[in-house]
Amino acid sequence: MITLLSCAKTMSFSSKVKAPLQTEPRFKTEAADIALQMSQYAVDDLERLLHVNSKMALENYKRFQEFHSDFAPELQALLAYTGIVFKRLDPQSFTKEDFLYAQDHLRLTSFCYGLLRPMDLIRPYRLEGDVRLPEFGGQTMFAYWRSRLTDLFIDEIKASGGVLCNLASGEMKDLFDWARVEKEVRIITPEFRVWKKDKPTTVVIYAKMCRGEMTRLILKERIERPDDLLSFSWEGFAYDEEFSRPDHPVFISGQ
Template sequence: MLILISPAKTFAKQVKCAHRLPATTPRFAEEARQLVASSLELSPQALKKELLLTAKTLPEAQRNLATFFDEGTPEEQALLNYSGMVYKKLAAGSLTEEDWRYAVDHLRMTSFVYGLLRPTDSIRPYRMEGAARLPMLEGERVFDFWRDRLTKPFIEAIRAAGGTLLYLASDEMRGLFHWEEVERSVEVITPTFLTRQRDGSLRQTVIYTKMARGEMAGAVLRQRISRPEELQRLTPAGFLYTGEGWDYILGD
């Protein structure tokens, strides 16, 4: 089973990790440099538009992109560097060395700059959007840039991990791949985490979904879960399997 999670827009200020493996180089490091270099050609206003930034988030995004190539810019392994809710709940800092070795073969992270990342791949802080149209892309989007490059190696990684994909990424990440080809090639499991509303209806709540995705990913790594049916006994962030499809409902 291969787990796929989304990247985060925030990066760790301080990393605490009991165990880790040697850092690795992202497979698409050169493509990452090309995309960042192209983003630096944009004016501040164009950058703000293409990367969906606000007046508050623009300065940090500019800083991260401008220092991306600097020798002193800090690097950290991807699973430790991202600091969004999914990553907090996955809690990579508490993984054992054996967990890390398992994660290298059974976890991938999407990235609009780096394409597809292993947990140990060293990355630098950046900001990018899948719908961004950079000068080098000649009218196409970052999604379009990656689709042909990522689909085959992604399918190969899933097959190497047993042929089942546990999709715990956001919906938009499918746009990085030829998704119909992925679904034809491997088994795809996409859990849905539902919360009951005051009117009795069920819907997804973003923060709870992120918490559940992170906890489920961490549980699969720590428990070495390989069969889909084993996922049904998990209770990530208090969600319980309903027995219908891959729906989970937050317990009362």
């Protein structure tokens, strides 16, 4: 089974964790090309393109300017991303064997690097899927990656048992020809909801925390069978058969 997570918008490039492996991203050349195009934009342009404030736009202007430098920092993707999902995933607690298992069974989406393995070395960046680069025919980053990632993604899932546990955010489907992915492999899409006002409701922060916790469970326990996901339990979240559908297990808290 392969588990898919979204990249985080927040990144760090120092870590006390010493992962046992460093690998080169499969789309390192494409990432360098994208970063080169992004380095042509002024701070004001980046503020608009990345939907950020001026401070964050300046930070990412500097990142893209330094991206091709020999001195640009690099860190394994699993340690570089620092969003809520990755905090709950808690790679600081991973053993060498956990890291190696994750390398084979976890994939991370990236608008700059396409599709990452946990131990791929990446450089700091920020990018959005709706960014259109004139040098690439004006297509969005979603469209740019779709033709490049779909076959690779399907092949990796098939090589790992033919099952995908999709814990990425919904927009990440657009990085792939999702109809083809659905046709060729089995996709399990867990959902996490909180009981509010007499109905189960998705609360984004809790959904992100649960995605990280479930991924942690999958990697630590070496889960390969979809049915074993139903044992997931964290902070009151538990499988609810009534609201679940085949391949769409729902976990509810506060009922």
